Amino acid sequence: MKITSATLRSYALPFRYPLHTARGVVRYRSGNLLCLIDDTGRRGWGDMAPWAGFMAEGTATGCGGLLTVVGEEMCSVDALSGWIARARLAPDCAYAVELAVLDLLAQRASVPLVSLIGGKAPEPVVSHLLWSGQLEDSVSPPAALKIKVGAGSVFADEQRIAEARDLVGPACPIRLDAGGSWDVETAISALHRFAPYDIALVEEPVRCGDLEGLARVRSASDIPVAADETLSLRGIDAVLSAGAADCVVVKPMFLGGLIEARRVIER
Numbered sequence: 001m002k003i004t005s006a007t008l009r010s011y012a013l014p015f016r017y018p019l020h021t022a023r024g025v026v027r028y029r030s031g032n033l034l035c036l037i038d039d040t041g042r043r044g045w046g047d048m049a050p051w052a053g054f055m056a057e058g059t060a061t062g063c064g065g066l067l068t069v070v071g072e073e074m075c076s077v078d079a080l081s082g083w084i085a086r087a088r089l090a091p092d093c094a095y096a097v098e099l100a101v102l103d104l105l106a107q108r109a110s111v112p113l114v115s116l117i118g119g120k121a122p123e124p125v126v127s128h129l130l131w132s133g134q135l136e137d138s139v140s141p142p143a144a145l146k147i148k149v150g151a152g153s154v155f156a157d158e159q160r161i162a163e164a165r166d167l168v169g170p171a172c173p174i175r176l177d178a179g180g181s182w183d184v185e186t187a188i189s190a191l192h193r194f195a196p197y198d199i200a201l202v203e204e205p206v207r208c209g210d211l212e213g214l215a216r217v218r219s220a221s222d223i224p225v226a227a228d229e230t231l232s233l234r235g236i237d238a239v240l241s242a243g244a245a246d247c248v249v250v251k252p253m254f255l256g257g258l259i260e261a262r263r264v265i266e267r
Contacts (some may be wrong), residue, residue, distance in 0.1 A: 001076050002039045003101070008032045008048075017132040022150035022181030026111060036069065036100040042107050046100035048064050049208050049253065050092045066093040068075055074101050077213055091232065091256040098257035117262050128175060131164055144173040144200065152182030154190045165197045173200035180208040180229065191221040199223045203249060209233040214244035229254070236264045 012030040019026040031049025037042070048066075065087055074080050080101045084094050106113040112121045129142035143156055143170055147230040149157040164174060176199055182190060187205035194202075201224040206213035208229040218225040224246035227239050232254040 001103060002076060003034045003036050003069050003104075004039050005037045005073050006069075006070050007035045009035065015132070019130070019132050019148065020151045021148045021177075022179035032054075032096070034066070034096040034100050037102060038074075038104050040108075042104055044100040044103035044107070046098070046103070047253070048092045048095035048096035049256075050090075050153065052154075058146070065089050066097055069097055069101075075219075077102070077259070080105075084257065085183070092253050094255040094256040095258075098259065099252075102258065117258055119262075128173075129252075132192035142168065142172060144175060145235065146175045146177060146178065149176050149202075150178040154186070154193060158193055161194055161199075163196050164197075170198065173201070175199070175200050175226075176223075177203040177228070178205045180204045180205055180206060180210075187213075187217045188220045189221045191217070194223050201226045201247060203228045203229060205257075211238060212242040215242050218246065231255070231264070236267045 007089065010030070010032050013027050015026070016045075029049060034046040036044045036046070040155040045091070061202060066089060068087065069083070072083055074083070077260035080098060084098060085107075087094070087097075091225065092233060102113050102116055103116060106116055109116075114121060126143040127148045130146045145164055147157075147161060147164055149161075153256065160175065168174070176192075176194065176196065182205055184206055191199075192220065202221075203226040205225060210245050211230070211234060214227065214230065216227055225244070226247045226249055227245035228249040228251070230244070231239055231248050231250070239248065249259050250264055250265070252258045255261050255264060
């Protein structure tokens, strides 16, 4: 299979409600859809949507290298992995190419894409709801609720958590994402205050990449600590060696693709 052309289509999708995060207010999600066409005319699609403030450099600097996939032979997952390793793309760009090529390979073989990376077609995937302060009447109770914290005071965050717990009841897991906004002492204090609300986990309570700080918070808190951006910055081996997290948030776009994400999960 040879890639004969590649195009990028930009998009900006507005959120129903503004999302208040530790890095500011986010009102829409923007990115680029990559379309690869092979020598039979099939179209494979990938997505490249770096998170502003963390991976925004990928789209700005990586598109030129991304389009060099045109003319390459991609007959197997191994060939794809080899090309991505040689191309040295930004992680979001590598993810977009990998996803689009896997899409093409799956179409050619008439198999689900997941089977190409050693998996089986899953049951319906359950996702959490990212809460912005309102629940739509038409939305069924979520499997889990995620709340961004750290943009304001700990007291204000606690009020929002209490409101959310009242809305979803005791059975729904609530996850927090601090986005690296607290120092260690503030994080420990905040999590002690939040513990009565039965919090399932907190992502990135201290500066992203601070393995020592994460480990200190983890040892002092009853709320499980999750590494998100830190996983991409420092790698799974460093996170595990430092005892910095109870769990990790595996984002293929941050890690450079589904194949690498699968390796991290297995590790």
